[in-house]
Amino acid sequence: MFTDYARFHRFALIAFAALTFAPLHSQDSLFVVGGHWTQVPDSIHVLRLSSTSSWSEANSVVLREANVPSELIITNLDSLNHQWSLHVEGFQPVDLPANSSVSIELPTLPLGAYRFGLIDPQGLGLGAQGMLQVGLADSAPMPENLFHWNLCDWETDELVEWGLGNVPDLTNPYVPNYFTINERVYPNTLEDPNAVVQVNLGDTCWIAVANHGQMDHVLHFHGFHVKILTSNVQSERIGWSKDTVPVKRGEALTLELVVNQVGTYPVHDHNLIAVTNAGFYPGGMLTQIQVTP
Numbered sequence: 001m002f003t004d005y006a007r008f009h010r011f012a013l014i015a016f017a018a019l020t021f022a023p024l025h026s027q028d029s030l031f032v033v034g035g036h037w038t039q040v041p042d043s044i045h046v047l048r049l050s051s052t053s054s055w056s057e058a059n060s061v062v063l064r065e066a067n068v069p070s071e072l073i074i075t076n077l078d079s080l081n082h083q084w085s086l087h088v089e090g091f092q093p094v095d096l097p098a099n100s101s102v103s104i105e106l107p108t109l110p111l112g113a114y115r116f117g118l119i120d121p122q123g124l125g126l127g128a129q130g131m132l133q134v135g136l137a138d139s140a141p142m143p144e145n146l147f148h149w150n151l152c153d154w155e156t157d158e159l160v161e162w163g164l165g166n167v168p169d170l171t172n173p174y175v176p177n178y179f180t181i182n183e184r185v186y187p188n189t190l191e192d193p194n195a196v197v198q199v200n201l202g203d204t205c206w207i208a209v210a211n212h213g214q215m216d217h218v219l220h221f222h223g224f225h226v227k228i229l230t231s232n233v234q235s236e237r238i239g240w241s242k243d244t245v246p247v248k249r250g251e252a253l254t255l256e257l258v259v260n261q262v263g264t265y266p267v268h269d270h271n272l273i274a275v276t277n278a279g280f281y282p283g284g285m286l287t288q289i290q291v292t293p
């Protein structure tokens with residue numbers, strides 16, 4: 001079938017590329033799924049927005065092309081009604097009746113990272129919030145070096161109440177005790193290929209960051225400055241190159257990292273409470289940039 005190795009190699013490359021990139025634009029479904037979250041010992045039950053009908057510890061990232069309207073089908077597999085929204089100006093929240101599917105028109109958006117999630121109190125309280133990446137997979141200088149960090153803070157007392165179907169007393173002071181990247185706490189962040197940035201010297205990588213928590217998170221990069229490429233909240237900061245990047249509550253941004261030195265470098269929330277797990281250091285919102293020659 002293949003007369004020479006080069007032809008086979010070319011075929012294999014094309015087949016591989018098709019397999020690799022086909023899912024980027026074909027994810028047309030999200031599922032509201034409940035399950036047991038093992039990162040936080042006290043929690044009994046949480047909700048996720050998953051790209052399959054199976055439980056996923058991490059919320060999903062949805063990929064879309066820039067400046068093109070698209071459709072998204074959301075299936076609510078939970079036994080309660082929920083409400084979903086894309087957090088962009090003018091988007092009308094959508095009702096998700098229990099055990100049913102709803103088709104949603106996603107608006108035309110410019111290149112960037114955006115947030116979506118359940119906005120009813122229980123859906124929000126149980127952590128069903130994810131990231132929409134628009135155009136990033138198409139425009140990243142090295143698509144294999146596109147990472148994402150969904151940041152969140154959690155108070156397990158509240159989480160347990162929501163999980164039991166109760167409404168926690170939200171007049172109590174908010175004292176979060178877990179801090180996550182992609183729903184993982186350090187050191188488990190290092191096992192998530194989207195959270196740990198494993199790259200080669202000379203690479204350029206993009207990191208899409210979304211803050212779904214109730215507080216601001218300020219990321220401190222050791223070893224590198226990163227450039228802010230997009231932000232849905234602080235557009236005046238686009239183009240800034242810094243080693244410390246505040247990510248405001250509700251913000252989603254895209255960072256560019258040019259990998260100009262070898263080694264292992266931490267990235268962490270500069271608020272040291274957020275690098276603990278229930279008070280124990282180190283933990284929480286801490287990951288690494290690992291650069292090989």
Ligand SMILES: [Cu+2]
Pocket residue numbers: 220221222268
């Ligand atoms: Cu630091």
